[in-house]
Amino acid sequence: MSLSLIRKGLDLFSEDIKEGGSAAGRKKPKRRAEPNSVMNRIGSNRVGVKKQVRRIHGTAGKRRNRATVKNKPVKSAIEEYRKNQPSSHLEKNLAYMLGKTVTAEAKVTEKIVLQNRGRQSRDRPAEEKKKPQEKSLFTEADFQNFQKEFFGRRVEGV
Numbered sequence: 001m002s003l004s005l006i007r008k009g010l011d012l013f014s015e016d017i018k019e020g021g022s023a024a025g026r027k028k029p030k031r032r033a034e035p036n037s038v039m040n041r042i043g044s045n046r047v048g049v050k051k052q053v054r055r056i057h058g059t060a061g062k063r064r065n066r067a068t069v070k071n072k073p074v075k076s077a078i079e080e081y082r083k084n085q086p087s088s089h090l091e092k093n094l095a096y097m098l099g100k101t102v103t104a105e106a107k108v109t110e111k112i113v114l115q116n117r118g119r120q121s122r123d124r125p126a127e128e129k130k131k132p133q134e135k136s137l138f139t140e141a142d143f144q145n146f147q148k149e150f151f152g153r154r155v156e157g158v
Contacts (some may be wrong), residue, residue, distance in 0.1 A: 042056075
């Protein structure tokens with residue numbers, strides 16, 4: 001743009017400024033706010049307006065009623081430490097076990113032990129396999145005949 005065009009534009013705007021501005025530049029008259037309105041209670045800072053309105057209306061009351069650290073009773077650190085320490089239950093368990101006189105059946109205890117062994121192959125008990133009796137294709141008479149033919153005479157005790 002040339003310098004002359006800029007000067008002409010500024011001259012036009014300077015006339016508008018002297019006259020009081022255009023319709024878009026005029027200030028609107030302020031509305032009078034009610035003395036107890038929410039907007040009067042809020043500060044002029046624009047940050048956090050929603051939060052301030054919520055606080056004034058009382059919707060945050062639920063959050064305020066929660067118990068805080070100040071309202072909780074103070075606990076001794078030593079008591080908390082002792083409470084969290086492991087303790088031996090051996091005496092109680094022994095008294096409980098020795099107090100029972102009823103014993104379970106052997107079948108029931110065996111089932112319980114088998115169920116609790118595990119599912120891995122090393123945890124399974126070895127199953128006893130029954131060997132089937134071998135059946136011979138030849139009879140005793142067949143063996144006697146074979147001996148006579150092969151040896152020519154009968155062999156005793158072998």
